[in-house]
Amino acid sequence: MIDLSNLTIVIARKKLDAREFSAVELSKEYLDAIKAKDADLHAYLEIYDDVIAQAQAADERIGRGESLPLLGIPLAIKDNILITGKRASSASKILEGYVATYDATVIGKLKAQGAVFLGRTNMDEFALGGSTENSAYGSTKNPYDLDRVPGGTSGGSAAAVSAGIALGALGSDTGGSVRQPSSFCGVVGLKPTYGCVSRSGLMAAVSSFDQIGPIAKTVTDAEMIYEAIKGTDPLDSTTITETTHAKREAKKSYVIGVPRKLIDAEGIDPGVKENFDMALQKLAELGFEITDIDLPSIEYCLPLYYILNFAEVSSNLARFDGVKYGLHADGKDLLGDYVKTRGQGFGPETRRRILLGTYVLSSGYYDAYYGKAQAAREALKKEFTEAFDHVDFVATPTSPIPAWKIGEKHDPLSMYLADIFTVTANIVGLPAISLPSGFTEVEGKQLPLGLQFMAPHAAEHILFDVGKKFLGEVI
């Protein structure tokens, strides 16, 4: 029996290398844990049938004396990342039956290290949402309270790591989709700098925001996955190189900026605020300097985020037409095929965003919405560049509210407002991490909360450094 509840990638690596257990034994433990827990959680859409074979291959490599950080480590993969020969659906009916014909670059990198893929995890359809309730295959439950959402869109990945039915996971983050579910489930989630991790083989939602990121139990584990998946890729022309952004050195002490106006805005849960103030106090005790910063354009972050989100979603999802792959519904002519396939294949939130994206891009409205949003994006970028002359990183809560009840939020706009702290990192392209920062009691249940740090471009190492200090991980 391996104690999965206290297991981390770091510990598993040591034990695998010391032959205390094999990769096959470890994977079998996880398959048993999945069997015991996932009927309640529904974190996975599919458990792969070749898990043991993958683990055997890892054991052979370990037997030959190989030691790579993720060799034999069981991971869960979000359902919008392609693995050759495996189904991938973005939790949408329109990709019913689709089997990936190539590996995403991140998957190729993980395979090279010998990681073991346990299965594909549930998500909001096409990564549109914030609760995993928009999945065409049913909601995932929060491991801390089965009546509540795990957050989203990478809700399945975060719930799996939190419940100990994966040792680590990949998610994707368009406006908080790695960080917010990580905070709701009490685990660590990183959105890397835009362009730091290749998006080749990730189904596109909002191409100018999307990044693949790790979800793990500790900062050190998240860092190990991040190190394995990052890098310039000729298959993704938006990937950056070592020299794209100026280097920042890690320091003994840091100056933390707090966008006070945003945190004092309406709709922030008092428990979240209290927890955030406690976190700042802890950081002050650790020797960090804390200062308020003013980012005038940040009040426009949600309108600007959603305008660009709708616009890019409507064009990216134009590729699903019932001709090349996935669902096909028959109409009276080719146009009828498109209209019916898309009408039946996309879920309600996806349809809403496609229509709104078409609206904000149509002539007559383009300047008022898309044009203004682009201007606001540039203004916000500039304000962050200036802020980073004075502070080393910016701290906020990850989410303004803890996990809500499944079915509680009927109004799409109220769901959008929960992204207030996370969208900025995607708008500006900054790396950001969510760290478990404690709990708030709601209706007799302890619900996890998260603390978010945003750093300058390509300064992930600072996030890891501060994260380890905050969580007391031995460095």
Place this chain on the structure above:
Amino acid sequence: MITTEEIKKLAKLSRMEVSDEEIESLKSQADSILGYVGKIQGISAEADIGLPSLRNVFREDAATHAANEYTEAILSEAPSREGGYIKVKKILS
């Protein structure tokens, strides 16, 4: 206020069937969402996007894989095919 006709037009442009019932709920949702994101018009910044930092992202124009290496895998995804072709309904009559 967004009208039924406008939603119908957007659905047509999006090549997506939308039922009458859905149009009704979409109208009020679209109004509240567009009302909210419309706050963007309050920003004074002008679109000063400037030149992006350009670099060459093109690869060498060389073969990256053997001929037909992926043909079967890709075509077998298609809902309807005939031999080496994807089959669709005729568009010229």
